[in-house]
Amino acid sequence: MIVVWLLILVASVLANRLGGGTYQDDFSLPGTSVQIGADLLDAHSGAEVRGVSSHIVLKAAAGGLAVHRRSIDATETALTGIPHVLSVAGPFAAPSARSADGSTGYFTIRLDAFPGRYGASYITRFEEAVRPLRADGITVEYGSPLGELARAKAPARLSEFIGLLAAVVVLLIGFGSVAAAGLPLLTSVIAVAVGLSVLGLLAGVFTLSSESPTLATMMGLGAGLDYALLLTTRYRRLLHDTDDTDVAAGETVASSGRAVLVAAAAVGVALGGLCVSGVGFIATGP
Structure with missing residues (x-):
């Protein structure tokens, strides 16, 4: 069985590497009043109302923003030329x-969709556009949703690694045996790795949110450890009643x-129901 599961793990990882899709954020909620209103605005309004709004906040160290009017106007022109930008108001x-003293202000940017859909590198276009402002001594900060792209990313899988370390400590205390504690961890990690690989393959067919791997890992490790712990505890208890x-x-297995x-x-049916119901940040159809 160990060999079989290792083969399944290797095959799923290779399949994901060769044919896996990419994750994309889609926050639409078809059929809801909010989404219907947004669709009506997109269909009948100008660029100043349609799409997704974000802000770029400016702070002049001295003299107010009026002193830097030339670099601000140049930045506005550059922002207007960025793909997927519908309008820019300086x-x-x-x-x-x-602000009342003229030292602080903001650009209002309207995009045709949430910027996360265009990948993490999309923020570099805005960085290039605001470079003259920073060179002119103006502090530049991004408001959400552009701020989500500009925010420094946490080390990959750090939270999962910390969770595994905590699980090791708890299982060692509970079982008092490295072998008994290691079995639930090993089966859970293998199952999560296979599940993430299959999820990557599904991302090539369905539109899956970029949060899907994190959600899958969280649920996979939590449920996997709990269920493996349940089975291992049950097995060890039964060994006290029989030597077979x-x-x-x-x-x-029977109980x-x-x-x-x-x-x-039950968990699978619940998540499938969310997907079928059209909740866009869970998944959408092919």
């Missing part, structure tokens, strides 16, 4: 876009194993 477009390991394993299947099926 800090001088309206008095409300500037085959009998103990069979009774474990606790069925409970695991029912619980896992």
Whole structure:
């Protein structure tokens, strides 16, 4: 069985590497009043209302923004030329876009979709556009959703690694045995790796959110550890009643194993229901 699961792991990882898709964020909620209103605005309004709004905040160290009018106008022109930008309103477009002392203001950017859909590298286009402002001594900060792209990323899989370390400590305390503690961890990690590979393959057919791998890892490790712990505990308890390991394993699968299947099926049905209902940040159809 160990060899079989290792072969499944290798095959799924290779398949994902060769034919896996990419994750894309789609926050549409078809059929809801909010989405219907947004669709009506997109269909009948100008570029100043349609799409997704974001801000770029400017702060002049001295003299106010008016002193830097030339670099601000140049930046506005550059922002307008960025792909997927519908409109740009600078800090001088309206008095409300500037503070009372004139030292702080903001650009209002309207994009045709959430910028996360265009990948993490999309923010570099805005960085190039605001470079003259920073060179002119102006502090530049991004508001959401552009701020989400500009935010420094946490080390990949750091949270999962910390979770695994915590699980090791808890399992060692609970079982008092490295072998008994390591078995639930090993099966959970293999299952999560296979699941993530299959998820990558599904991303080539369906539109899956960029948060899908994190959600899958969180649920996979949590549920996998819990269920593996349930099975291992049940098996060890049955060994106290019989010395026959085959009998103990069979009774474990027949009792606790069925409970695991029912619980896992319930989770799968719940997530499938969210997908079928059209909640865009879970998944959308092919």
